[in-house]
Amino acid sequence: MRNSRRDFIKSAGAATLLLSSAPAVFSGVFTSKYKEKLGVALVGLGYYSTDLLAPALQLTQYCELKGIVTGSPWKIPVWQKKYGIADKNVYNYETMHQIANNPDIDVIYIVLPTGLHSKYSIIAANAGKHVWCEKPMARTAAECEAIIAACNENKVRLSIGYRMQHEPNTRTIIEFAKQNAYGHISRVKAEAGYYDGRSDHWKQKKAMGGGAMYDMGVYPLNAARYATQMEPIAVIARHETNRPEIYYEVDETTYFTLEFPHGVVADCATSLGKGMNELRVDSSKGWYELIPFQAYSGIQGRTSDGKRLNESIANQQARQMDNDALAIMNKTNVIVPGEEGLRDLRIVEAVYKSASLGQRVTL
Incomplete structure (x- = not known):
């Protein structure tokens, strides 16, 4: 009973291995006869749930924290005291399927x-809950x-947590591309990374889905x-490792170039060994950029004609979850459906293939 979440995840992991055309962005409008708020259960109580999602759920209008699933029994009383979670809404990984009976x-x-997303997403879908x-x-x-x-079979909604697509300055970048606001896009630069000083973490384990390309x-x-509103047709990639004693199973830094139709090229980089955080789009009639383009707050940028991209929101995760809750309530398209995550993973696999072979891979 005192096994840590890390121990559970390691053992479980070893055994288990389009953007919507017209997404409904948060508007504060609720038109459904559904519940006023959707009850959310968080599966896994690590840093992201503890420090970001649970606090964000206190700020949402259309959803609320109602349950937890954890492999660390010592966390249960802490979460119950802080968030008022009822005993009947507390589960572990072996009993998670019983959420099916919890209204x-x-x-x-x-x-x-x-590395555990697939297993537990399918359990969630089979329980008849939105994922x-x-x-x-x-x-x-x-x-x-x-x-x-699994979600289609159980007739439940699926959304992937790409919070940046809910962020207003990013939405502006997307609209620039849709409206051809700065002419023909020629080149994109996109980089995201940070220095991770840990030496024994699941992000350094291949079976758990670690590595810079997956994480960042x-x-x-x-x-x-x-930013291009296009799908790449080819990729060429390479890995770089400065700490082989830590990053011997997965990539520490990956550089990859995506080739799009009409000669558009995106130069991309990601790392767990160095900081980088920039998105820039060069077009025939100017340019625009976000620096930082991915962060939990403070997204800002500018354009070649003097526009400032600095619209702020109180909390990105709250905006994301309210958007997804409204889509469920109003039966509208989610901003980031499962197909969007699938498209990215097909490209991720091609990135690894290209880096392994040392050659261009077509998509």
């Missing part, structure tokens, strides 16, 4: 290491397809796609 919980949010899954969606495209199939690489990858 308090409408949505199950998977906040586990990437929110953190990014990256899974370790492989096949796992993504399995999640989508989906930020520039997804950004290149939403």
